[in-house]
Structure formats: C-alpha cells, structure tokens
Amino acid sequence: MIRILDRYVLAELLKPFLAGIGAFLVVMLSNTLYLYIGWIVEHGLSAATVGKLLLYSLPAIVVITLPVGYVMATMLVLGRLTRDSEVTALRASGVSLSRIIMPMLFGGILVSYMAFELNERLVPWTNSETVRMQREILKKTPAPLVKPNLFFAGTNNRYFYVDRVEKDVLNDVLIFDLSRSGFPQVITAKKAIWDKTFWMLYDGMMRKFTDKGYLNYEAKFKRMELQLDLSDNADYFGPKSIQEQSSGEAFEAIKKLKEQGQNVNGMLVDYHIKFSLPLATFFTSLLAVPMGIRFSKFGAFIGVACSIFVIFIWYVLYSFGRSLGASGTVMPLLAAWNQNIIFGLIGTAWLVGINRR
Structure with missing residues (x-):
C-alpha cells in the first residue's frame, strides 16, 4: 500500500x-x-x-x-x-x-x-x-555600445569619450591611447563613422607628449582610420x-x-x-x-x-x-x-x- x-x-x-x-x-x-x-x-x-x-x-x-x-x-x-x-x-x-x-x-x-x-x-x-x-x-553595429558623456574602455588600452551618439555616428570624440609608455597619445575628432570593421575619424587632431608631459607633436587630419577589434576580447566585453x-x-x-x-x-x-x-x-x-x-x-x-x-x-x-x-x-x-x-x-x-x- x-x-x-x-x-x-x-x-x-x-x-x-x-x-x-x-x-x-x-x-x-x-x-x-x-x-x-x-x-x-x-x-x-x-x-x-x-x-x-x-x-x-x-x-x-x-x-x-x-x-x-x-x-x-x-x-x-x-x-x-x-x-x-x-x-x-x-x-x-x-x-x-x-x-x-x-x-x-x-x-x-x-x-x-x-x-x-x-x-x-x-x-x-x-x-x-x-x-x-x-x-x-x-x-x-557597435555604436550602441558607446554611451554619451561617459568614458569607456576599448581594446588595445584605449579609452573613449563621446559627446553625442546618433546611430553609427559619434560626435565630438576624445580618445586616450595608453598603448605606449609615458603620457597618453590624445586624439580628438569632430565625428566618427563606423565602416563595418573600423571607425573613420573626421576633422580631428592628434597630439603626442614627452615623458615629462610636454607637447612634442601635433597634427591635424581630415580623415583617419581607427581599427577597433570587437572580438571576444575580455578587455572590451569583460571576463566570463x-x-x-x-x-x-x-x-x-x-x-x-x-x-x-x-x-x-x-x-x-x-x-x-x-x-x-x-x-x-x-x-x-x-x-x-x-x-x-x-x-x-x-x-x-x-x-x-x-x-x-x-x-x-x-x-x-x-x-x-x-x-x-x-x-x-x-x-x-x-x-x-x-x-x-x-x-x-x-x-x-x-x-x-x-x-x-
């Protein structure tokens, strides 16, 4: 029973x-x-x-x-x-x-x-x-990853700041490149457009500094290609x-x-x-x-x-x-x-x- x-x-x-x-x-x-x-x-x-x-x-x-x-x-x-x-x-x-x-x-x-x-x-x-x-x-379509008015980390030890985001277009871009030793290389651009595998920066300026922080290189550019690997890089997406x-x-x-x-x-x-x-x-x-x-x-x-x-x-x-x-x-x-x-x-x-x- x-x-x-x-x-x-x-x-x-x-x-x-x-x-x-x-x-x-x-x-x-x-x-x-x-x-x-x-x-x-x-x-x-x-x-x-x-x-x-x-x-x-x-x-x-x-x-x-x-x-x-x-x-x-x-x-x-x-x-x-x-x-x-x-x-x-x-x-x-x-x-x-x-x-x-x-x-x-x-x-x-x-x-x-x-x-x-x-x-x-x-x-x-x-x-x-x-x-x-x-x-x-x-x-x-990586642009939605970018949040306006906030610093965010990219790959290759780069840090980004964007004023406005409109679909695949970033406006007023600031990039700190820390891939080299010493002070960061600074890149500014009026806008950046995503082109399938890279960002194309427009109307910008590149600045490099000495180890003591003095400006030693400055150059304007109309267009500059910026590779940004959006693979399964843990630095970009975070660890498991x-x-x-x-x-x-x-x-x-x-x-x-x-x-x-x-x-x-x-x-x-x-x-x-x-x-x-x-x-x-x-x-x-x-x-x-x-x-x-x-x-x-x-x-x-x-x-x-x-x-x-x-x-x-x-x-x-x-x-x-x-x-x-x-x-x-x-x-x-x-x-x-x-x-x-x-x-x-x-x-x-x-x-x-x-x-x-």
Whole structure:
C-alpha cells in the first residue's frame, strides 16, 4: 500500500507541476522577448536569431521556474486530497501524516537534483552562447555600445569619450591611447563613422607628449582610420561571468582574483547561489506542505495565492541577501543561503507541530 501511495501522490503532483512550469515559462520568456525588442529595432534581428536567443535563455529560466511549479503543485494536490477526504481516509487506516507527505518532500529533493544538474552542466554553456551571440550582434553595429558623456574602455588600452551618439555616428570624440609608455597619445575628432570593421575619424587632431608631459607633436587630419577589434576580447566585453562557468571553473576564477587582491564578494555570492538556487525547490516545499495542509479547506484559488506568496517571499529574501552579500555586509555563504535556511527552519517547525496533533 505504501508504494502505491507514493506513486499515487507523485502522479498527482506531475500534471499541476508541469502546468505551473509551463505558465511561468511563458511569462519569463515573454519578459525576455520584451528585453530584446530594443535589439530587434536597433540591429534588425531576424526571427531565427531571436528564437535562438530565447532558446539559449530557456535552461536558466527553467531552473528559476522549477520551485514555482513545484510549490504550486504541492499546494493544489494537498488541497484536493484534503477536500476529497483522502487524507482523512489514509489517517483512519493507520497511515501517519508524515508518511502521507513524504512523497512530496522526496519529489522536492528529486526536482532539486535535476535543477542542480541542469544549472551545473547546461546553463553555463547556454549562457556563454547567449553572450557570444550578443557580442556577434554588437560587433556588426557597435555604436550602441558607446554611451554619451561617459568614458569607456576599448581594446588595445584605449579609452573613449563621446559627446553625442546618433546611430553609427559619434560626435565630438576624445580618445586616450595608453598603448605606449609615458603620457597618453590624445586624439580628438569632430565625428566618427563606423565602416563595418573600423571607425573613420573626421576633422580631428592628434597630439603626442614627452615623458615629462610636454607637447612634442601635433597634427591635424581630415580623415583617419581607427581599427577597433570587437572580438571576444575580455578587455572590451569583460571576463566570463559566474553564470557562464561551472562551479569548478567559477571557484578557480574567484581564487585567482582573490590572490590578486580584488574584491570578490559579489562573485562569491553568485558562486554559492549555484548551489542554493537549485535546492530552492526542496526548501520551499518544506514550507508549502504545512501551508497546504493548513489552508487546503479554502479551495484551489487560495492554494494558488499561497503558492505565489511563498515564492514572492523567497525571492525577496534571495534578492535582499544577494545585495547584502555583494556589498560585504553579510558573509557571501549566508547571503546566498539565507532564504533556504529561513524556509527550512519555519517549514520543519510547522511540520513537526502539525504531525503532533
């Protein structure tokens, strides 16, 4: 009977679990598509390119939606079993409440394991592919990378300042070239136009300085070609993020940066999140189960509302902890795990209290 009970409860969880994942996937993918609308307009992305970007974003979104779907399934199934008096019948036949809910907690562990494997093996690759595609798109029309009235770093140790940006035209350009030792070479231009593989500067001036900072060369130019390699250069686009690396790769990257004396608080938080996020399904189910038992008599609508409330609180604690950890206010490990710890303690205490009744 016990094995039949386990199979029955897990089978009951499957449909609402998949439905919950599907619903939230649509919401999250719609939000991702909305973020790409600006790219579609500016870069003329084809439907195939947009579809590929959305496909690559799917694994990371699935990891986020798994706890949402499972909490909703748990609340709905517990509500139905209670309203149909199946829980009462099982308890009358000698099956304890803790044994009835055990398959639900086991399911939470199973889904958490699946999320961890997905987050460790597939998500880093798809995130890297997403970034690679974004870079390829930006390489074709790099002007949107340039922000007006701000210094930004280019390749070959060059720094740029632009007054105004109009599509592929930069107006009032200032360039500091630090590729040589000593004082930087300074280039100014009235405008710069992107020409597929390089910037063409117009109506400008080049100045070079001695080691003591005195001007020793000055020349005007009508046109000057400036090569700007927009390859996957880390100096231009930045190093791989923690989300693009497996846990092992991320650990080694953080270790090297720490040895160089850099602040790695934010990276450490993201590293620990690689473990805490996949396990969110289990810890949220620890709270969802007693909550489902408590509010089951109020109907399916209340079950869905409680599910949304649980996930909302989890993400508030997650976001709050992440911010505190990145700023160094809280230890990175605690910042990444605080929401799971809180949910685990409250859920366990609640379950013990219900089981004693």
